[in-house]
Amino acid sequence: MTIGRRGMIGALGIGRAALCGLVLALGAAPAGAEEGNVFSNLFKYGGTTVPPSQPKELEAAYCPTVDVPEGGAALTNPPGATAAGIRSQVSLGRVARECTRRADGSISVKVGVEARVLLGPSGAAGRFDVPFTIAIKHDDKTVTTRTRRVAVVVGPGEAQGFTSMVEDDIPVPAAMSADYEIVVGLGGAPKAPTKPKPRRRAPVAAAPSQATTSEAPVEAGAAQ
Template identity: 30%
Template sequence: MMNSLVSTLRIGSALGFATLLAGCSMGSMFGGSSSSNAGLQNATAAPIAVASAQTNALPVIATECPAIKVRLGGEAMYFYGGGRTGDARALQYQGVIDQATRNCVVSNGQITVNMGVSGRILLGPSGKQTSVNAPIRFAVERDGQAIFSEKYNVPVALTPPAQMSEFVKVVENVKIPYLGGESITIWVGFDPRG
């Protein structure tokens, strides 16, 4: 599951482009002219086939998956040396969040969420670090109340001469009770507070 989310984070735009291309060629995929497909246009499934499909169906996937958002102010973090906050020359490193994603399975009044984030740590003019812990917090809010909140210190190695390194963090199997109609949001962002 983790590999799936990591792949989604890194190649999401490529998949969108591939889908677009596939849609462009759909007409010829079934071959022949539209008259050769005339028998399929008004086809209906027999009631027994529908009943069989319903009993063997998997749980609903992603139909009620809450949105994932980067918390305002949590999209970036900055670390300055010598207490010189805001001085660009004293910047040792900064972190940025590039992308956040999630997937869900809805079953028996519960949403099971896997959520992930990708980002980068970049050294500043005063930076000499070879590793940094990126403090990432995931939280789930339902109708204004936090029902999940966890901070993760994600180790990020900066191998010279590289001035930048990427990171990915995935959190799996977060269970959210769900009745229907609730307002649920997944939040993610840097949380450098202790």
């Protein structure tokens, strides 16, 4: 089949018109939606517009296992009682933790703790308060401490009761996020060591011929 000169010219005219229309359509695309040009966006993003920027993926958070200090896994009431004199005993159960990295590099820690109250030979049914302490430590120094008290009810005729608590959003500074400890125990936060108070000196009478004296301290009760 032979296409005449006029038909070829007409086809070329239609092709030029279509191309002009395509250029006009592409030119009508919003300039703000272009990164380079429409064709590069098609190949790069699969569409003529640039998709919204995605948030930067955060590094996985370091989440150490929970440490229980010596003496922090159980409490006896009264403290130091003999087996026959124990009224109740509290012991830790399961412990769980979850660590989430924040955009500023710090970490948010969530800790869940279970505990059991067991009546002793001298115990009776009632309401018991269970004290929890959760601490974040770095280089053996306490950074953050949370204390909670949770009630446990042991009903008449029962020998034990259970409780659980969840402490959320415990902060770990970014500078310590690669090396820290999670410490959980029963009881209140350990008291900071206090300096011993200096002993008061016993009053010493000054010699009549001296205005001042310089003597070593004399402890009360040392003189006979």
